[in-house]
Amino acid sequence: MKTILILGANGGTAQILIQRLLNETDDELILFLRHASRLAQYQDNGRVTVIDGDVLDQDRLRQAMQKADIVYSNVGGADLAAQTQSILKAMAAENKQRLIFISALGANYEVKGNFGSWNEQAIAAYLPGFRESDKLIQDSGVNYTEIRPAWLTDEDEIDYETTQRGENFKGTEVSRKSVADLAFKLINNPDMDQRASVGVNKPSTDGDKPRWIE
Incomplete structure (x- = not known):
């Protein structure tokens, strides 16, 4: 049994992961998010602790992190680099090593061709945060796996x-x-993709932009 701290726990991907961990493992979960009332359905689950907090609040974050074996970050926004720096600072202070970090395509300048040019413009406000976060994580010394998803669908x-x-x-x-x-596989196999940045996409979906974009 492990204890997983899930940051940004109200995110769509995070909520899918939470359900799989509860249904398929005996892991204990610490769900950290702004406005914890949004996940009130977990308040009475004996394996779940729900914490209302902001990752920029070091005291709150460090307290939430104390019992965690693995830190999973699903945070985002234009200030992502500041949030990442706060997460890494708390991990250092609490002597935590394993980080699974959701980033985005383009964080490594790895998206080429027409789609790469389109993507640079489409998420121009956020790419600097993803790229600075990537460098911060690489330089931190933590045992990380960065996940760079393509454009997300439901x-x-x-x-x-x-x-x-x-x-x-x-x-x-x-x-x-x-x-x-x-992410579920990484949590269950912590030795997988250590100190790695992993792009993830659906096969055979190459194009100049996602299919639903005119």
Whole structure:
């Protein structure tokens, strides 16, 4: 049995992961999010602790992290680098090593061609945060796995392939269920993809942009 701290626990991928961990493991979960009332359905679950907090609040974050064996981050936003720095600072202070970090395609400058050019413009406000976070994590010394998903869908499927740092990104889309499946495997096999940055996409979805974009 492990204890998993899930940061940004109200995110769509995080919620899929939470359900799989509760249904398929005996792990205990610490769910950390702003406005904890959004996950009130877990308040009476004996394996779950729900904490209302902001990852920029070091005292609150360190307290939440004390019992964690693995830290899973699903946080995001234009201030992602500041949040990442706070997470890494708390991990150092609490002597935590294993981090699974949800990033995005483009964090490694790995998306090429017309899709890469389109993606640079589409998420221009967020890419600097993803890229700075990538560097912070690499330089931190923690045992990390960074996950770089393609554009996310809510398709009811687990269908994906992966690429590693230094390889060109493949595809344009991937389901949240697929990303949660990869995170689930990492939690259950902590030796998998150590100090790695993993791109994840649905096979055969290459194109100049995601299929639903006009």
